[in-house]
Amino acid sequence: MIYIHFVCVLTIVNAVFTVSPGAEIKTNDRPIIGVLAQEVYNPQPGRNSYIAASYVKFLESAGARVVPVTINKSEEENTRLFKSINGVLFPGGGVSIETSGYSRAAALFYRLALEANSKGDYFPILGICLGFEQLTLLTSGQLLLSHTNTSSISLPLNFTDEIGHSRLFKDFPGDLMKSLASESLTENSHQWSLTTANFTKSERMKKFYRVLSTNTDGQNEFVSTMEAYEFPIYGTQWHPEKNAFEFTRPSIPHTPSAIKTTSYTAQFFVNEARKNLHTFSSTEEEQKALIYNYNPVYTGTESSFEQKYFFD
Ligand SMILES: *[C@@H]1O[C@H](CO)[C@@H](O)[C@H](O)[C@H]1NC(C)=O
Ligand SMILES: *[C@@H]1O[C@H](CO)[C@@H](O)[C@H](O)[C@H]1NC(C)=O
Ligand SMILES: *[C@@H]1O[C@H](CO)[C@@H](O)[C@H](O)[C@H]1NC(C)=O
Ligand SMILES: CC(=O)N[C@H]1CO[C@H](CO)[C@@H](O)[C@@H]1O
Numbered sequence: 001m002i003y004i005h006f007v008c009v010l011t012i013v014n015a016v017f018t019v020s021p022g023a024e025i026k027t028n029d030r031p032i033i034g035v036l037a038q039e040v041y042n043p044q045p046g047r048n049s050y051i052a053a054s055y056v057k058f059l060e061s062a063g064a065r066v067v068p069v070t071i072n073k074s075e076e077e078n079t080r081l082f083k084s085i086n087g088v089l090f091p092g093g094g095v096s097i098e099t100s101g102y103s104r105a106a107a108l109f110y111r112l113a114l115e116a117n118s119k120g121d122y123f124p125i126l127g128i129c130l131g132f133e134q135l136t137l138l139t140s141g142q143l144l145l146s147h148t149n150t151s152s153i154s155l156p157l158n159f160t161d162e163i164g165h166s167r168l169f170k171d172f173p174g175d176l177m178k179s180l181a182s183e184s185l186t187e188n189s190h191q192w193s194l195t196t197a198n199f200t201k202s203e204r205m206k207k208f209y210r211v212l213s214t215n216t217d218g219q220n221e222f223v224s225t226m227e228a229y230e231f232p233i234y235g236t237q238w239h240p241e242k243n244a245f246e247f248t249r250p251s252i253p254h255t256p257s258a259i260k261t262t263s264y265t266a267q268f269f270v271n272e273a274r275k276n277l278h279t280f281s282s283t284e285e286e287q288k289a290l291i292y293n294y295n296p297v298y299t300g301t302e303s304s305f306e307q308k309y310f311f312d
Contacts, residue, residue: 031273032286033059034069034081034088034109036131037311038095038102046312048072049101053296053307054245055091055128058262061244062270066291070311071101075108082112084280084289087124087273090131092189092239097134106131110138110233117231124232124272129190132226132235136194139209140202145192149217152251154184155238157213157224166212168227168234172264179257186224186238186261187252188215189304193222193237209235232272240265248304 035056037049049071056066067085069078082088088109095102109125116123127135136144157180163169169177179185196214199205209226215237216222224237242252244262280286296307 026277027274028086028277029063029274031064031086031270031276032067032084032280032290033064033270033273034067034085035059035291036069036088036090036102036105036109037071037309038091038093038130039071039100040310041094047310049311050308051291051311052091052093052246052305053309054241054305055089056291056296056309057245058241058266059089059270061263062266064270064273067289068291068294068309068311069105069109071105072312073105078105078108079112081289082109082116082123083278084285086276086278087126087269088113089269090125090127090134091241092129092131094130097130097137102130103134106134107138110135113233114231121278122232122272122275123278124269124276125234126269127233127235128241129237129239132237133190133192133194135233135235136205140204142202144194144198144202144205146195146198146220146222147191148193148195148220148222150188150190150193150215150222152187152189152249153217154187154251154253155215155224156180156182156184157186157238158215159213160211162210163212165210166227167232168212168225168265168268171268173260176257176260176264180261183253183255183257185243185253185255185258186215186236186240187242187249188224188238189242189249189251190237193217193220196221196223199223232275234269236265246304246306248300248306 097103113123213225215224227234243258294309299308300306
């Protein structure tokens with residue numbers, strides 16, 4: 001391994017002291033990951049918030065189970081949930097990154113993750129699209145986003161010189177990296193972007209994140225993939241989950257390399273969650289929290305998501 005995360009080093013050191021020499025370092029092979037819900041446009045009884053099912057399938061496909069983080073949970077409830085789960089995903093969507101229930105939950109999980117990781121309790125976060133934008137606000141404390149012409153377009157990734165240090169892409173096969181750099185395998189569905197110029201203006205962003213790839217809408221270059229230097233925090237402005245699980249838009253690629261992009265991104269993030277050892281206090285509490293208590297609804301005829309989970 002060329003690069004070891006410093007928090008990861010702390011975890012390994014702890015493990016070395018608690019297991020006999022030569023024994024396997026403890027990992028969690030039953031990871032449970034929280035996915036943030038967000039407000040719907042037209043609330044109805046029982047349908048105040050939703051999670052697009054593609055994010056759930058994305059995580060499940062790599063061996064994780066999912067717990068929904070619904071928007072009405074109190075800070076106490078979410079703090080308790082944080083101590084029970086092994087990572088959190090901030091999905092894409094269309095709510096405010098300043099005032100929504102989604103943004104409140106994201107801010108709490110982000111703060112708790114920084115605290116936990118600083119103490120050697122490895123807790124990963126993946127922000128996708130809106131989740132990437134949310135991470136940008138949480139880290140910089142500023143509204144750095146610019147309008148871009150990037151709704152429904154798939155693009156190749158323009159990898160930066162930093163790619164050799166990347167943790168996120170480290171286990172991607174070489175031929176897939178070549179395809180990612182030359183073929184349009186990453187679907188973009190956003191109207192706001194973090195331009196490279198605005199990233200560079202923010203000292204906090206520059207200190208915190210390594211930029212792994214950029215893209216352009218023809219006018220402005222924007223950051224499309226970033227990972228924190230010292231925390232297991234990752235952001236993609238593109239949608240790794242859509243390639244395998246969403247078919248509603250012609251811009252979503254489904255070639256074999258596109259599907260591998262979904263798989264390797266999911267495996268990377270779920271493997272990060274395997275380094276976290278949080279557990280629910282009882283099997284009953286775990287069972288009650290899992291997304292298996294809800295049924296996805298077919299929404300592909302009326303929305304850009306094939307299936308959604310709805311919540312109160
Ligand atoms: C980010 O870029 C936009 C231009 O797209 C600009 O209006 C805005 O002020 C920039 N934000 C910062 C903090 O520089
Ligand atoms: C936006 O980008 C598309 C290509 O993805 C292009 O056809 C269209 O003209 C662009 N629109 C503007 C306003 O630049
Ligand atoms: C890729 O990024 C470099 C700078 O990092 C830039 O010079 C080049 O034009 C970009 N290519 C594309 C296709 O955006
Ligand atoms: C039970 C409850 O408090 N429901 C609220 C959850 O949040 C949505 C959106 O903010 C409200 O509309 C519900 O009333």
